[in-house]
Amino acid sequence: MIPAASRVFCSIDTTEIDGARRLAAQVNGVVGGIKLGLEFFSAQGPAGIRAVVGEDGPPLFLDLKLHDIPNTVGAGVRAALPLKPAFMTIHSSGGPAMIRAAADAAASAGAIRPKILAVTVLTSLDDGDLGKVGQSVPVADQVTRLALLARDSGADGVVCSPAEVAILRAACGPDFILMVPGIRPVWAAANDQKRIMTPVQALAAGADHLVIGRPITASDDPAAAARRIAAEIAEGVGTEGVGGAA
Numbered sequence: 357m358i359p360a361a362s363r364v365f366c367s368i369d370t371t372e373i374d375g376a377r378r379l380a381a382q383v384n385g386v387v388g389g390i391k392l393g394l395e396f397f398s399a400q401g402p403a404g405i406r407a408v409v410g411e412d413g414p415p416l417f418l419d420l421k422l423h424d425i426p427n428t429v430g431a432g433v434r435a436a437l438p439l440k441p442a443f444m445t446i447h448s449s450g451g452p453a454m455i456r457a458a459a460d461a462a463a464s465a466g467a468i469r470p471k472i473l474a475v476t477v478l479t480s481l482d483d484g485d486l487g488k489v490g491q492s493v494p495v496a497d498q499v500t501r502l503a504l505l506a507r508d509s510g511a512d513g514v515v516c517s518p519a520e521v522a523i524l525r526a527a528c529g530p531d532f533i534l535m536v537p538g539i540r541p542v543w544a545a546a547n548d549q550k551r552i553m554t555p556v557q558a559l560a561a562g563a564d565h566l567v568i569g570r571p572i573t574a575s576d577d578p579a580a581a582a583r584r585i586a587a588e589i590a591e592g593v594g595t596e597g598v599g600g601a602a
């Protein structure tokens with residue numbers, strides 16, 4: 357059986373190539389893949405990505421959260437295909453044509469295409485924040501709307517918070533991928549995340565993959581933190597309560 361910890365993508369958010377490589381080596385074999393995003397890509401570009409994950413490295417989740425007109429997003433996805441990411445992100449709020457353009461660009465890679473995931477509502481936002489950007493509906497309603505739009509426009513799945521996983525699993529079906537950040541073991545600080553759950557809670561709700569960054573990477577001993585999370589997942593630790601000091 358595949359260990360549940362292999363469903364964790366460790367988010368390495370840094371500008372430093374040596375630091376990113378060191379972190380990737382420290383969590384290698386404990387987590388299932390590496391997520392690199394805007395911070396690292398802006399500083400190090402495609403060559404930096406290759407230096408961290410290599411040709412035969414762990415699965416890559418390239419989290420660039422593309423959001424632009426359809427032509428530009430499609431071209432952005434196509435330009436990233438040589439990196440062979442397992443997953444790439446776009447924003448669902450870019451609309452149906454933009455999502456379709458990303459899906460079509462990914463499909464052009466054939467069998468080893470990246471799965472396109474549409475970001476719904478960022479896990480750092482709550483109902484009050486949504487209201488301030490003119491979306492005066494409960495977060496869960498907006499997430500569901502954007503997830504259904506993404507599914508119907510050709511995306512393989514979405515990025516959502518653990519709080520919406522059960523709702524989306526019911527609304528979008530068993531095969532729609534739910535990639536879930538906003539994950540905090542009970543011993544970790546929430547930081548800027550607002551909609552959070554423990555790894556065990558998120559998996560129990562039906563998440564396919566978990567994204568975990570600072571609880572591992574900001575630890576004095578990232579390898580030990582990753583192993584601790586893997587052990588908690590295996591033992592079902594953290595079914596109640598979450599978060600620490602923000």
Ligand SMILES: O=c1ccn([C@@H]2O[C@H](COP(=O)(O)O)[C@@H](O)[C@H]2O)c(=O)[nH]1
Nearest residue numbers: 367477478479515537538567568569570
């Ligand atoms: O809604 C979202 C979408 C993406 N993220 C990304 O996940 C990681 C989370 O890192 P932590 O250190 O575990 O908070 C980070 O790279 C975000 O860009 C997200 O948090 N929420």
